[in-house]
Amino acid sequence: MKRRNTPDPRLTTPRRAGAPLPFARHPRWAAVADADWNDWRWQMRNALRRPEQFEALFALSGDERQALASLGDGLPVSVTPFYASLMDPDDPDCPLRRTIIPRTAEHTIGPDELKDPCGEDADTVAPGLVHRYPDRVLFLAVGTCAVYCRYCTRSRMVGGAEGYSFQRAKWQMAVDYIARHPEIRDVLISGGDPLLLEDNHLDDLLGMLRAVPHVEIIRIGTKIPAVLPQRITPRLTQILRKYHPFMMSLHFLHPSELVPEVVAACERLADAGIPLGSQTVLLKGVNDDATVLKELMHRLLMARVRPYYLYQCDPIQGSAHFRTPVQTGIRMIESLRGHTSGYAVPTFVIDTPGGGGKVPVSPHYVIGQMGEQWVLRNWANKVYEYTDPALGQPNGDG
């Protein structure tokens, strides 16, 4: 039953290119009928939420046990049987397990850490609606998730009692705001996880937004394909495809998430014509390793998901054990750029504390400039020069 994830033998064993990773249910659920296992509602009903449920499935460390026993009214704990099966029951340092089972380090709050590090509350203009950038809004439509990530930027507001309640009246206030602001052309629905909404509610919400004439694109940010791929049903994709131009950002952390069920869920979304981009949070001891990150990006591309953002972990309260130095992120991008397909290189961003929005942070490839002369360093650290077109000359800009 020992299934170590660091390093995960499934990732180090030579395979045919693109061969799927093996997946096995945790023995606890081996006898569950396929019809139940493949039903997303069964997965949600049987999610692990109480300390004794984790105790029964995992060889908990003393620190995990203590953290589970002292959760209080902060971010709750929850994990679907599917995602729990991806975790090493014996190794507390399993990358996925580190992100879901709490540690007591969560209770240590550093001086630079904030409840709302991205300053979303200050830019909230209607219930659940954040209007920061001129032409787009963030629509926090639901407050629950299938799993609760211990590094979550919105840990201050997800998992509360009202999470599952149907909120059409609040949605209407947010949609009314959007309708009054013709400059809004892009709506990103997030939460919580919007794909936990029932089909009819999600259809309703998307229909309300699509009815606003100036809304050009609608996007959903979700972790569901990684943690509850059973939710990506044919009925759901039928609904989503009605609302093109419609796009999705999928939250992935580690290559061991890309098991066949997950790849198939991504393919169902891609087959519905939905452009898929990934979002990955860079986390200490989880994915701050160039080999792991490259394998993740390659597996995402194989699942038809384009690597989009690599995030610096936000300084939420109790996050020091997850956060890496900014230099680590720069090094990760350096290890990808030029060393693999450009499509496999996400943009590394810091969501600046205080509401400044995302700032891209890149390695320095421009190492000098004088007038028209640019001195550039390439991926292999070789130096080249480039000359701008002469200003004022034919075909120049002057």
Ligand code: SF4
């Ligand atoms: S799924 Fe997203 S919103 Fe939910 S806990 Fe994880 S990071 Fe936060």
